[in-house]
Amino acid sequence: MKTIFRNPESFRVWHDRLGHPGLGIMRRIINNSPGHNVETKNFPNPEDFICPACTKGKLITRPSLLKIRDESPVFLARIQGDICGPIQPLSGPFRYFMVLIDASTRWSHVDLLSTRNHAFPKLIAQIIRLKASLPDSCVQFIRMDNAATLIQLRPTAYHSISPLQLVRGKKPSISHLRNPTTTAYFYGTHRKLGIYVGYETLSIIKYLEPMTRDLHTARYADCIFDEDYFPALGGEKHPEKCQDIIWNATGMQSLDPRTSEAELEVQRIINLQNITNKLPDAFTDYKGVTRSHIPAVNVPERVEVTQKDTDSALTPPS
Ligand SMILES: [Zn+2]
Structure with missing residues (x-):
């Protein structure tokens, strides 16, 4: 100054x-x-x-023009989602809500959930609904937090392949997965230590800085992992603060454990979808229909109205 x-x-x-x-x-x-x-x-x-x-x-964080040009995907190309809860007080029988937001248009959808077991079935149902109402748009990526990411990789009881493969049609690579809360060392002028807590993309990992506990990202290519070593938060000077995990602790998982209900809900939706696919289009006479991108325009070009109908419509009720 x-x-x-x-x-x-x-x-x-x-x-x-x-x-x-x-x-x-x-x-x-x-x-x-x-x-x-x-x-x-x-x-x-x-x-x-x-x-x-x-x-x-x-300070106003303005969107980066560079980022918008490079990252703005087409409608439904990338959906971001999260499951929030348990909420207090309960909303009727519901303890959780799942939010899905389209990265390009901010289209959003909220599902209320009584248990997290309904999250994946609801997600599948929403994808099927989108596919039916918007056949030209295609959901390519769904970005959830880490737990959901792992659920997407796990085959369900009814399929030998994972949900990710069901949606994308190709095997998801898991080469980037590492044991959570292990050590990540970073190459550079000096070796730096971070606590690996997951990944953002295949090439970007998320880690905690042990001293500050802040969440950062790093390039996967810049890291080497020691998955046998679990560093303590607060740094090496306070190893006594590192507590062992209490396996029978009562947390969110024990309040709402994963049950067969999740698989049953998925199976129910798959069955309904199979039935829908086998149904003939009984209500559609293709000769009289022109398809448009506006749903309301997709009505028959000509509607035959009999003389009797017009007469009765024009005659005021007595
Ligand atoms: Zn001031």
């Missing part, structure tokens, strides 16, 4: 006390109220005064 104050900290102190006003408002308050030790002639120039709180408050 270039400006010299007679009392350099008093301006800052009063700026904080008065709720971070701008210089103009601050000048008016100071000139019109006693009980302070600031003089307006000692005010700093606007360009010389930097308040971290004000700067952060005015």
